[in-house]
Amino acid sequence: MNARYNIKKRSIPKFCQTILLGLNGQIVKSCDTIFLASSFHSLNVITWFDLMESVFPSIVDLEVGESEISFTKIHAPCDALPGFYDFSFSKILIQDKKYILWYIYDYTNVYQELLDYQQKKNELDIQRQYFEYKNRRIDDISDIQDNRTFFQGSLNKNQHSEYFMVFQQIVSSRGCLSNLLKIYGSYDNLCNLSNALNDSITKVGKELKYFLASDKEHQEEIFDIQYIKDQLKQKLAFDAIVHDVQFKLSYDDKPKFYVKQNVLLHIIYSLIINGHFLNANKQTSILCSIDENVSQSFLKLTILEDTIQKEEANLNIDELYTRLTFLRILTENHDGFFHTRFEEGSYTLAILIGIPIKFL
Amino acid sequence: MTSKKIILTGSFGVGKTSLFNQFIFSKFSDKYLTTIGVKVNKKTLNIREHQVNLLVWDIAGEVSQDKVPTSYFLGASGIIYVFDLTRPLTYKGLVTDIDYLKQLLPGGVIKIVGNKKDLLNESELNEILGHVDLPVNITTSAKTGENVEQLFIDLATELI
Structure with a gap:
């Protein structure tokens, strides 16, 4: 079961984060799309993630090629993740070394609506x-009352006690109804509440149906690009991870990022994947090339043939290979395609990432 | 230190989250708040000079346990099955549910818990317990905190 197949079975999350974990529980790579997992790089994941502490042994035991383990609707699993998320874990092999591939899908908006709906439904x-239970007790007592003359004379002390208890249930039922009417004002208000709830359920049901629909038309209809833009803008502003950003949300402008060297990898894993949402001509191709010479490696980011940035990367080939594998997985996870080009006789390695139009 | 994963399960509105909050945070709210999916937290208990990390999974209530995603039970050592003493429908399917959970977690410890005992007097409580199809391990009140800590201590003691 590959990543491309998985994404087709899922609804589209607002954000997806891909993390590569070592078998020792330390983060090897993270795209940090949702939260800065990289900042926990040196720590074993079970020390800062309660959920992982309880499932990590089972995840480590997974074999390469074995079906992924999924946990859905996880609510606020750590401080950095305050919403609702789906997790999936699988074991992969990169250069004969085993890693755990961890996807985090952010479904906060969808699950929040589901929660609102479920809250009302459960309350009712x-x-x-x-009421059914109380009514049953009332029916029971009615039967008793009908036959009261028959056995009243023979009630002993215990029976009196039980009879009194049932009588209290009736009073309590009346009190319940009375309290309910106090809360909602009148029977009409109760009916209105019920109608409003029905409308809400229909609306939520319809939205969920759209969300879960697999055809392209519906996916485009519900995809909230403004949300992505706002979130990205917010992330850039608050995390201050990009040194100097000239970033325009107009559809006519190409995104431009100016970064310090030490945040370049973050650009690769986070901004490229999010950045393609911001290009409006729907022909985005992003070229990430790595130029190497004897002493230095340079990493060049190009969008629509314009070089956005060129920075020293200082990569060695093993790290590069792991990173490329990770990038491929990340791209495929977003239903994109990935191509690498080695040019024989040179030190240039190019990575081409294509993102399908339906995600733009 | 030992870590043990515990699942809190049962029908909706029986007080699983209230037990969870009372145990973990010593807090209770009268307001009913639905859980969807799962929320995980942990608390360390000292049992017979052992430190035990209880990783408690508070999962969304389902009328029938076969609707709960099986992955939630992965790696679990114990299950707390909670029902509402004042709502017979929440223990109507107890036998079926417990059979299912035993298959899902062979050898695991399962505790059957009647919650909301603060809403009943002793006579009512005894009458209701007489109608439950399986022996109830403990009755609790998340509201007053009665027997909540004891429930988790009992479970942790069996697990170490």
Whole structure:
């Protein structure tokens, strides 16, 4: 089961983060799209992630090629992840070395709506169950009352006690109904609440149906590009990870990023994947090339044939290979395609990332 | 230090999250808040000179346990099955649910817990317990905190 197949089965999350974990629980790579996992680089994941502490042994035991392990609707698993997320874990092989591939899908908006719906539904169901139970007790006592003349004379002390208990249930039921009416004002208000709830359920159901629909038309319809833009803008502003950003949200402008060397990798893993959403002509091709000479490596980021930045990278080939594999997985996870080109006789390695139009 | 994964499960509105919050944070709220999916937190207990990290998974209530994603139970050592003492529908499927959970977690410790005992007097409590199809391990009140810590201590003691 490859990553491309997985994404087709899923709804489109607002954001997806790909993390490569070593078998010792340390983060090898992270695209940091949702949170700065890289900042925990030197720590074993089980020391800062309660959920991982309880499942890590099972994940480590996975074999390469074995079905992924998924956990859905995880609520606020750590401080950096305050929303709702799906996690999936699988074991992969890179250069004969085993890693754990960890995807985080951010479904906060969708699950929040589901939570609102579930809250109302459960509240009503609980009230209904209480009333059904109380009504059953009332039916029981009615039967007793019908036959009261028959056995009243023979009630002993214990029976009196039980009879009194049931009587209290009736009073309690009336009190319940009375309280409910106090809360909602009148029977009409209760009906209105019920109608509003039905409308809400229909609306949520419709949106979920769209969201879960696999055809392209619906996916484009619900895809909230403004949300992505806002989130990215917010992330850049608050995390201050990019040194000097000239960043325009107009559809006519190409995104431009000016970065310090030490944040270049973050640009690669995070901004490229998000950045393609910001290019409006829908013919985006992003070229990430690495020029190497004897003493130095340079990493060049090009969008639509314009070089955005060129920085010293200082990579060695093993790190590069791992990084390329990671980048390929990341791209495929976003349903993109990935191509590498080695030019014989030179030290140039080019990576071409294509993002399908439906994601733009 | 030993770590043990514990699952809190049962029907919706039975007080799983309230037990979770009472145990982890010593807090209780009268307001009912639905859980969807799962929330994980941990607390360390000292049991017979052993330190035990209880990793508690508070999962969304389902009428039937076969609707709970099986991956949630992966690596679990114990299950706390909670029902609402005041809502018979929450323990109607107890036998089926427990059979299912035993298959899912062979050899695991399962505790059956009746919650919301603060809403009942002793006579009512006894009557209701008489109607439950399986022996109830402990009755609790997340609201008052009665038996909540004891429940987790009992479970942790069996697990070490």
